[in-house]
Amino acid sequence: MSTTSTVRSAASVAAGEAAAPIIELRNVSKRFSKKLDFAGKIAQKLGAPVKDETVHAVDGVDLVVRKGEVVGLVGESGCGKSTLGRMVAGIMPASGGEIFWHGRPLNSLSGAEARHAKLQTQMIFQDPYASLNPRMRVADIVGEAPLVHGLTRRAEWDAYVDNQMRRAGLDPAFKRRYPHQFSGGQRQRIGIARALAVQPEFIVCDEAVAALDVSIQAQILNLFMELRQELNLTYLFISHDLGVVEHLSDRVVIMYLGRVVEEAPAEEIFARANHPYTQALLAEVPRIEARKKSFAGIKGEIPSPLAPPPGCHFHPRCPHAFDRCRVERPALKEIAPGHKSACHLNDKVA
Amino acid sequence: MSASTASPAATTPARAPKVETPWRRFVSEFCESKLALAGLIVFAIIVFIAIFAPWLSPQNPYDLAQLDIMDGRLEPGARDGADTMTYWLGTDDQGRDMLSGIMYGLRISLLVGAGSAIIACAVGASLGLLAAYAGGRTDTVIMRLVDLQLSFPTILAALMILAFLGKGIFNVVIALVIVEWAYYARTVRGTALVERRREYIEAAQCLALPTRRVIFRHLLPNCLPPLIVVATMQIARAIALEATLSFLGLGVPITEPSLGLLISNGYEYMLSGKYWISFYPGIALLITIVSINLVGDQMRDVLNPRLKK
């Protein structure tokens, strides 16, 4: 644990590259299918144009998160970020591909090991209102799992819970209260205390600040970074906003309609974005140094994930799209050390 | 709450020191309706009478030695043959004091009603939770059973079961459980399907809590409000159903009459002017069911989130 540096700098990023992967996704997919109900089946028999609907929420994603890293995962709403996060956190099984935890396939782990792996990866949820059980007191929300898993004993439980709350910036005096008696920011702190209470090494933050006021957002983000120093945590930081991720991440992964389109160290993404989608996202981030804007924002709507466009999913909105983009899916290829992009333009140049 | 949003790290909820628990809120909102409160008080009195019937009643109506057939069908307010007690509500054809009979009858009726409702609730709620949580085939099998159960007319199903099992308090309870569990299962499943999609359930799964714990400690408490409402209404229904079965002669044994059986006993004398043998047990049944329904109605209003302002 102590071998990895927790100081954020270019050097530590380089050191991070060498660290062992905590989690590795290989060609992971998640499909949600909605089977036709009885009425639908009859309608289909009668010739109505209805079919079983399948959403490819996550489509063949490769991803590695190494010990001590902060990886930012960015994409528009509905592109499958939460679904990916849930699979990483072990809440949801993948429908295709394999997930490795410390180099071992997640679904090959035995009962006790699988539980340990699950506990080591915790998730902070998008909605601070829905993610806390409204019928439990804060002390039980935070302290239930550690007690169940034997991380603390009855006699020390109170002190243990107090510690977790204090670490998340909550006054332990409020531990007898119910979630509805707290503000959004405080609730998110409760969620953080709950996750930290099982002593995880890796935390998936699913838009953990998106629902909060801007002033509170900064507080919670600072808390995440303090905790990272203190507890040597690894983060997968999910956001729809490149701006939020920029200041936190060592590495940034960009998703579009279930696929990874670009992946690079944070500095690299902001300095030399390769994929047209990333460039469009960057153009949307308000920045102090005015960028040379090649195009304003992203034109067009996000296509329905039920019927994604063939070839490169981005082609209907891409200003550089050409014939090949409409038929062939671009592969994610390394275009510079540590920088991968999935765009046919890169082949053209070469 | 909004006052505290701007305060820094160690934050302070802006509430009075008294902790507002969901239970306290429920009690204060329930008491807003005076009618429901009256219903609750009446019901509490009825329960009290039923529990302490042996100490409160002037006579033990089940003890044949205490009954005097010569006192049969005396009208309300009459004195008994030995001039030791007054039959305030008259007597039935066995010479049984109606007041005592009603007190003991309440006992049987409430026992059967509440007992069957509690068992049906436990069975139905567990199956409903399982259906919602497991989904897929488990869900389909359980819900088809529910549909099947609900498609039978309740009274017909209960009659068939009792015809098969025979008379007796225990058998009546079994019959009522079989015809009622489906209501609980359907209600709980509906709520649980919504609740299980919420992130706190995912959080519990992420914390690797055992499935049973997630279902009963996290999911169930959040499905309780509609369940309580249905349970209240179903207790009233079960009492009425038991009365109907006993009235039809398929319910409790004649030696330990419930309210329904008392009504049935006096039914043949209704037209000959001896109304009290059926009338007073009927009134007792009516008051019991109405008071439970008043409580249930208010609970539904208080616990239904859609009606919340």
Ligand SMILES: Nc1ncnc2c1ncn2[C@@H]1O[C@H](COP(=O)(O)OP(=O)(O)OP(=O)(O)O)[C@@H](O)[C@H]1O
């Ligand atoms: N349980 C589910 N059943 C069916 N479809 C689902 C389910 N969960 C997600 N989806 C679908 O998968 C796609 C990706 O959803 P996901 O929640 O992962 O997106 P997201 O990137 O997190 O979006 P947001 O920014 O809105 O949170 C969406 O089209 C969504 O409708």
Ligand code: SF4
């Ligand atoms: S592959 Fe084609 S459509 Fe897709 S981003 Fe590259 S240029 Fe645009």
Ligand SMILES: [Mg+2]
């Ligand atoms: Mg999401």
